[in-house]
Amino acid sequence: MNLIRNYRNWRRYRDTVSELSRLSNRELSDIGISRSDIAYVARKAG
Secondary structure: OHHHHHHHHHHHHHHHHHHHHHOOHHHHHHOOOOHHHHHHHHHHHO
16 A cells, blocks of 8 residues: 555656646746745645
């Protein structure tokens, strides 16, 4: 079951990174995130 949970967490991380990466710098700024923070925010989302 650990493998399944790890896979789901990884997918959630990748989906979050993908979604945030599609936003413009202006949109990221509006929600208080810089482009360099995307990976950190995605890890916290899990």
